[in-house]
Amino acid sequence: MTLPITETIDCDILIIGGGMSGCGAAFESKYWSGDLKVVMVEKAVIERSGATGEGLSAINCYMGQRNGWNTPEDFVHYVVNDMMGLAREDLVYDVGRHVDNSVHLLEEWGLPIWKKDNGEYERVGRWQIPIHGESIKPIAAEPARTAIGPENIYERVSITHLLTDADDPQRIAGAVGFAVRENKIYVFRAKAVIITCGGASNVFRPRSVGEGLGRTWYSVFATGAAYGLMIPIGTEMTQMEHRFVPTRFKDGYGPVGMWFQYFHAQVLNANGEDYTVTRADELKKYEPYGSAVPTPTPLRNHQMFLDIKDGLGPMYMRTDVAMQKIADGDPAKMDKVRDEAWEDFLDMTVAQALTWASQNIAPEDTPSEVVLAEPYIMGSHSGEAGAWVSGPEDIASGEYFWGYNRMTTIQGLFAAGDGVGAAPHKFSSGSFTEGRIAAKSAVNFVADNPSAPTVSDANVRGIQETIWAPLETFEKHKGASSSAEINPNYMTPKQGLVRLQKIMDEYGAGASTGYTTNQPTLERGIELMEMFREDLTHLAARNRHELMRCWELIHRTWVGEAHLRHLLHRKETRWPGYYYRSDFPDLDDANWRVFVNSKFDAASNSWNLMTRPYKNIITSI
Numbered sequence: 001m002t003l004p005i006t007e008t009i010d011c012d013i014l015i016i017g018g019g020m021s022g023c024g025a026a027f028e029s030k031y032w033s034g035d036l037k038v039v040m041v042e043k044a045v046i047e048r049s050g051a052t053g054e055g056l057s058a059i060n061c062y063m064g065q066r067n068g069w070n071t072p073e074d075f076v077h078y079v080v081n082d083m084m085g086l087a088r089e090d091l092v093y094d095v096g097r098h099v100d101n102s103v104h105l106l107e108e109w110g111l112p113i114w115k116k117d118n119g120e121y122e123r124v125g126r127w128q129i130p131i132h133g134e135s136i137k138p139i140a141a142e143p144a145r146t147a148i149g150p151e152n153i154y155e156r157v158s159i160t161h162l163l164t165d166a167d168d169p170q171r172i173a174g175a176v177g178f179a180v181r182e183n184k185i186y187v188f189r190a191k192a193v194i195i196t197c198g199g200a201s202n203v204f205r206p207r208s209v210g211e212g213l214g215r216t217w218y219s220v221f222a223t224g225a226a227y228g229l230m231i232p233i234g235t236e237m238t239q240m241e242h243r244f245v246p247t248r249f250k251d252g253y254g255p256v257g258m259w260f261q262y263f264h265a266q267v268l269n270a271n272g273e274d275y276t277v278t279r280a281d282e283l284k285k286y287e288p289y290g291s292a293v294p295t296p297t298p299l300r301n302h303q304m305f306l307d308i309k310d311g312l313g314p315m316y317m318r319t320d321v322a323m324q325k326i327a328d329g330d331p332a333k334m335d336k337v338r339d340e341a342w343e344d345f346l347d348m349t350v351a352q353a354l355t356w357a358s359q360n361i362a363p364e365d366t367p368s369e370v371v372l373a374e375p376y377i378m379g380s381h382s383g384e385a386g387a388w389v390s391g392p393e394d395i396a397s398g399e400y401f402w403g404y405n406r407m408t409t410i411q412g413l414f415a416a417g418d419g420v421g422a423a424p425h426k427f428s429s430g431s432f433t434e435g436r437i438a439a440k441s442a443v444n445f446v447a448d449n450p451s452a453p454t455v456s457d458a459n460v461r462g463i464q465e466t467i468w469a470p471l472e473t474f475e476k477h478k479g480a481s482s483s484a485e486i487n488p489n490y491m492t493p494k495q496g497l498v499r500l501q502k503i504m505d506e507y508g509a510g511a512s513t514g515y516t517t518n519q520p521t522l523e524r525g526i527e528l529m530e531m532f533r534e535d536l537t538h539l540a541a542r543n544r545h546e547l548m549r550c551w552e553l554i555h556r557t558w559v560g561e562a563h564l565r566h567l568l569h570r571k572e573t574r575w576p577g578y579y580y581r582s583d584f585p586d587l588d589d590a591n592w593r594v595f596v597n598s599k600f601d602a603a604s605n606s607w608n609l610m611t612r613p614y615k616n617i618i619t620s621i
């Protein structure tokens with residue numbers, strides 16, 4: 001086997017991940033950084049990478065402050081309610097006060113936003129505006145590339161490990177990864193690092209198997225790297241028990257927000273009943289959140305779940321009724337609404353348009369099934385898993401502030417987008433904004449801490465060997481059986497992924513168990529995960545593509561284990577509709593309106609779970 005060559009790059013700020021928040025970070029860092037060297041490393045190519053690479057049909061986080069639509073305080077109110085009482089108000093407010101500016105910049109750079117005749121933006125819902133968004137990612141990437149210079153962007157390089165200072169494990173020193181198209185390992189040494197490498201799909205067994213394997217709602221390229229990189233070096237994480245279970249069009253995973261809010265469609269069960277009406281009383285169990293407007297996302301799921309559990313499905317999105325009502329018998333109006341209906345998916349979830357076509361569905365005539373999907377661990381949409389970060393200095397204090405906005409508990413390590421916990425509902429625009437916030441802060445950190453950290457060569461060598469090990473394992477054992485996929489000496493990354501998903505699904509409240517678990521089930525799941533983590537040393541890769549899959553699996557496994565441990569720690573059911581603890585079936589605001597945080601300690605191979613207080617900072621709520 002050809003051993004890799006190593007290239008070392010020194011920089012002031014390293015951005016890991018060129019998605020929405022990474023592009024925001026690159027753009028903003030250049031504005032403040034002067035002569036500092038800012039480098040971005042991305043496992044794909046930034047014009048099409050990450051969750052928005054497949055396009056979007058709405059900007060889901062926009063205040064509309066210039067029109068007096070909403071204030072950042074309104075936004076905090078909404079987000080805290082949607083999270084059933086638990087979000088970091090300082091972080092959410094910070095996104096709310098800056099996000100409109102990012103949306104206006106995206107428009108200036110070419111993003112077509114739907115407009116009314118008077119020039120105002122159209123609205124989908126209170127916070128959402130519709131876009132012709134197939135190209136939102138190249139539009140966000142171009143200014144990022146220009147800002148830091150194409151020579152400072154390393155693409156098709158997958159980061160596997162973070163480096164900490166040889167003299168101070170609480171200080172970041174850089175990152176290590178490998179080129180997916182060359183035999184090369186990259187060592188990046190940096191004074192500050194911004195983690196922007198996305199959320200986690202495919203930790204749980206997806207509903208799509210066999211013929212549809214690979215289709216999920218969130219990007220299949222969201223491999224939990226943000227968490228899988230931060231957890232092993234002891235970064236404090238928060239709300240890793242939280243997940244987003246999206247209501248989605250069946251099999252194509254088409255999002256529903258546009259249908260509920262813009263087309264005003266209803267989901268009805270097989271008897272033609274509306275669960276939001278028949279299950280209205282159920283919300284009273286979850287006050288004060290049950291009477292919030294809109295009903296929090298998990299509770300809307302919960303109402304639908306009760307219908308499904310009672311065998312009242314299939315659940316149908318009545319696209320037909322909604323579209324016919326809008327058209328009101330006028331063929332020209334029907335043409336317009338038909339265009340909008342198809343564009344919603346062609347802009348963002350082409351697989352849903354294909355599902356419609358392949359199932360002979362004309363949405364104006366035929367309703368479409370919707371289901372509750374498998375859980376996703378993420379921090380930017382309706383999920384709030386991620387790093388515990390410092391807030392902005394003018395709002396955050398005490399336990400919420402330690403010097404630099406969006407800095408994690410590791411000195412010089414910043415996070416944004418899906419990487420930041422307890423700050424959800426950022427979506428594309430808020431993630432871009434949070435990347436900008438983190439970058440400005442990282443520049444300040446480097447100005448205050450100009451000396452380069454110390455990197456241990458021995459540590460780097462050890463990491464290099466670990467990265468390459470699956471290729472070595474394959475070389476050593478290939479030929480021991482007649483099929484490269486079945487070998488007593490190793491497992492392939494795909495086999496490993498299936499095993500991870502099975503554990504998570506069956507023990508961690510996945511879709512097949514009705515999103516339900518309890519203490520003994522979680523404890524057994526954790527035992528199996530500990531064994532699985534040991535077995536990951538037997539991963540084999542036939543080529544560099546599979547090597548990337550191996551490391552993606554390792555990152556996802558960290559996410560899965562953190563999720564199980566956090567679920568075990570929180571002794572209540574705070575988000576019915578996302579998951580249920582059968583042994584603690586109720587919401588317990590008196591004891592559990594707190595954040596669950598964790599730190600992994602590599603030296604002792606142990607996890608420390610703790611709670612942090614929720615603080616009501618924005619006093620109007």
Ligand code: SFD
Pocket residue numbers: 016017018019020021022041042043044046049050051052056057058059060061157158159160177196197198199217218219221222223225226255256257348349380381416417418419426427428429431432
């Ligand atoms: O309809 C490494 N999102 C929506 N946002 C909206 O504003 N409107 C919508 O309409 C949205 N919807 C939606 C959305 C996403 C998807 C997939 C669908 C529908 C089908 C959410 C946003 O996309 C999301 O909030 C942001 O993109 C999050 O930003 P960020 O920066 O946290 O993650 P990213 O964009 O995925 O970028 C991550 C990058 O990191 C790279 N990466 N690079 C190097 N080494 C590694 N090891 C790496 N691992 C990952 C990735 O390649 C990527 O570039 S709707 O459902 O509501």
Ligand code: AMP
Pocket residue numbers: 060125128246247255256257258260261294297300382
């Ligand atoms: P989705 O398409 O499900 O990802 O949702 C897009 C946006 O619309 C998100 O901000 C959701 O929280 C919001 N949303 C989706 N469905 C509803 C609903 N029934 N009521 C209020 N907001 C919704």
